Amino acid sequence: MTDRGTPLVEMRDISIAFGGIKAVDHVTIDLFPGEVVGLLGHNGAGKSTLIKCLSGAYHADAGDIFINGEKAVIANPRDARDYNIETIYQTLALADNLDAASNLFLGRELVTPMGLVDDVRMEAEARKIMARLNPNFRKFKVPVSALSGGQRQSVAIARAVYFNARILIMDEPTAALGPHETQMVAELIEELKRQGLGIFLIEHDIHNVMKLCDRASVMKNGQLVGTVNVNEVTDDDILGMIILGKTPEKVA
Amino acid sequence: MTQSTTSDKAGASGAASPHEGPVTRFLRATELDTRLIGMIGALLLIWIGFHAYGYFVNGFGAFLTPRNLWNLSVQTSSIGIMATGMVLVIVTRHIDLSVGSILGFCAIVMGMMQVYVLPKYLGLGHPLIWIIAVLSGLAIGTLVGAFHGWLIAYRGLLVWRGAAFLVARGETISPVDSTFALLGGGPYGAVGATGSWIVGLLACAGIVFMIFHGRSQRRKFEFPLRPVWAEVFLGIVGCGIVIGAVLLVNAYPWPKGIVKQYAERNAIDIPEGGLFISHGFAIPVLILIGVGIVMTFLMTRTRFGRYVFAIGGNPEAAELAGINTRWMTVKIFALMGFLTGLSSVVASARLNSATNALGTLDELYVIASAVIGGTSLGGGIGTIYGAIIGALVMQSLQTGMVLIGFDAAIQQVVVGSVLVLAVYLDKLYRSTSK
Numbered sequence: 001m002t003d004r005g006t007p008l009v010e011m012r013d014i015s016i017a018f019g020g021i022k023a024v025d026h027v028t029i030d031l032f033p034g035e036v037v038g039l040l041g042h043n044g045a046g047k048s049t050l051i052k053c054l055s056g057a058y059h060a061d062a063g064d065i066f067i068n069g070e071k072a073v074i075a076n077p078r079d080a081r082d083y084n085i086e087t088i089y090q091t092l093a094l095a096d097n098l099d100a101a102s103n104l105f106l107g108r109e110l111v112t113p114m115g116l117v118d119d120v121r122m123e124a125e126a127r128k129i130m131a132r133l134n135p136n137f138r139k140f141k142v143p144v145s146a147l148s149g150g151q152r153q154s155v156a157i158a159r160a161v162y163f164n165a166r167i168l169i170m171d172e173p174t175a176a177l178g179p180h181e182t183q184m185v186a187e188l189i190e191e192l193k194r195q196g197l198g199i200f201l202i203e204h205d206i207h208n209v210m211k212l213c214d215r216a217s218v219m220k221n222g223q224l225v226g227t228v229n230v231n232e233v234t235d236d237d238i239l240g241m242i243i244l245g246k247t248p249e250k251v252a
Numbered sequence: 253m254t255q256s257t258t259s260d261k262a263g264a265s266g267a268a269s270p271h272e273g274p275v276t277r278f279l280r281a282t283e284l285d286t287r288l289i290g291m292i293g294a295l296l297l298i299w300i301g302f303h304a305y306g307y308f309v310n311g312f313g314a315f316l317t318p319r320n321l322w323n324l325s326v327q328t329s330s331i332g333i334m335a336t337g338m339v340l341v342i343v344t345r346h347i348d349l350s351v352g353s354i355l356g357f358c359a360i361v362m363g364m365m366q367v368y369v370l371p372k373y374l375g376l377g378h379p380l381i382w383i384i385a386v387l388s389g390l391a392i393g394t395l396v397g398a399f400h401g402w403l404i405a406y407r408g409l410l411v412w413r414g415a416a417f418l419v420a421r422g423e424t425i426s427p428v429d430s431t432f433a434l435l436g437g438g439p440y441g442a443v444g445a446t447g448s449w450i451v452g453l454l455a456c457a458g459i460v461f462m463i464f465h466g467r468s469q470r471r472k473f474e475f476p477l478r479p480v481w482a483e484v485f486l487g488i489v490g491c492g493i494v495i496g497a498v499l500l501v502n503a504y505p506w507p508k509g510i511v512k513q514y515a516e517r518n519a520i521d522i523p524e525g526g527l528f529i530s531h532g533f534a535i536p537v538l539i540l541i542g543v544g545i546v547m548t549f550l551m552t553r554t555r556f557g558r559y560v561f562a563i564g565g566n567p568e569a570a571e572l573a574g575i576n577t578r579w580m581t582v583k584i585f586a587l588m589g590f591l592t593g594l595s596s597v598v599a600s601a602r603l604n605s606a607t608n609a610l611g612t613l614d615e616l617y618v619i620a621s622a623v624i625g626g627t628s629l630g631g632g633i634g635t636i637y638g639a640i641i642g643a644l645v646m647q648s649l650q651t652g653m654v655l656i657g658f659d660a661a662i663q664q665v666v667v668g669s670v671l672v673l674a675v676y677l678d679k680l681y682r683s684t685s686k
Binding site (some may be wrong): 121 | 381454469470472473553554555558559561562564565566568569571572573574575576628632633
């Protein structure tokens, strides 16, 4: 992969254990600008755990993370944000009692010159970004607990997109969505790709993987089975990797 | 921000439905919190109920008199100040059972300072004594609170009561510095008629300014405006309440003995029929109002307040959003400690002494005030004004039952039942608003 220049992200030899369980065991993955890398595997394969090391929620026991070729220290979510890494969590990580704008800007509030939160400006900005992502979104005044699954999802996506991320982590972004909204997310991913973002996509639906991803890294029991170029393999090959932990012969 | 009222929902769903009744339309136009209206309704019901009971059963309605309401306002202050801090603690899904003990400890420290320590160095009656004493009390409260925040799981209930005992050897420390005593209220510890009018007019000016400012902000960002009649209505009601309060506190004259003492000291001749000197707002009440304004500002206009609500709504999400939740907890408990220290100033000044028992079981009243005022024990929801009204409700019940001569045992039953009812209503309210 070195012919493509410096990777945007390189997670090298990452290990993390909880008690005696090795959740992630010496895994190396990378991501280039304008690329979507799918992360696949069974539930409990270690995908989310691996990615949480990048977003700062967990701290790896061993291994290094390189951003643009430079060693990065990511001790908490604030550090990750400083590296322009944005994450859409599987749980969405929304504060249910706050409205959409407050969630969108949580931790990065717009403030007035006096240092006070500028709710009106944040709501105006939220209206702008939501008009782009989900034009049907109207409920700006209610807590997000009153929103539907799809609407909540769009708030979480808006949060990741608004702050000009360079690296986007999407943990099952379409799990709660209907077909129409899934299509909107797919279009969004295409658009972000064109803008040169690197995207890690954790996804269970093999059809979405084949459609959206450039490469796929498959994990099983905390270990990396292999990374393949999606256009060189069939969905059966990938399923074989997920279920049997077997790398297809032609790429291996 | 945390409101999830019907008015909000109606406002969010866009155009006015043609079928809505006048009440719904009124609520939507004024954007008033239904919960606030409910609390004020309950409060008025309690007041009128006790007055009527006294009037019909005992032949004298003592509740709705300037004297009782003035005293009620002073009694509410100590609990009210702490309740505003407890809102933050409960909103972030914690509970603080140590406030009563910290209050006692702060009071003892301040008492020791002004009775034994400072006079030795500064001389008795030195003007700095009360300032240093208050500052030391606030500092102690803040430090203890921060320490608790740091320990979080640790509860200092008995530790600080014990510490207070050690410091004072169980003695009652009295009398406190005379300036310090003013902070507790009483005839001299009030701002008088003119002062009250100044406070009242400032408050009215503030209300009018907020209405105009809010309108211009909404216009700037092209958000829907409230109808003019609703703005005028809010302005008139707000100013009306303020002016009513001023008239009320000014209608309560100093007792004859105090007037006589005052007249002798200032060489004033008391005219025929006595001299009418108004109490005006008591200083602790003004402290409570000031605390209420500052805390409301903190909760709704600063990042700190936003993070408090975010942590209450979803601690994990707050952490993932880059909020340092542990440091926030320390800050919240430190603030609670500071407010307890302040409350301790009011409580010990009012008694004119610091005793080891001061603040015993206050934590229950403080928590009850916050919960009655709409702070959800599940976290994430609560308002400062609600907690203050809650404190007023608790104190009204207490005072009312004393006035009509209920047994202490029944009083406790009633207070406990009200708390259970408040928790039940909170549960009901949240399940319907979701």
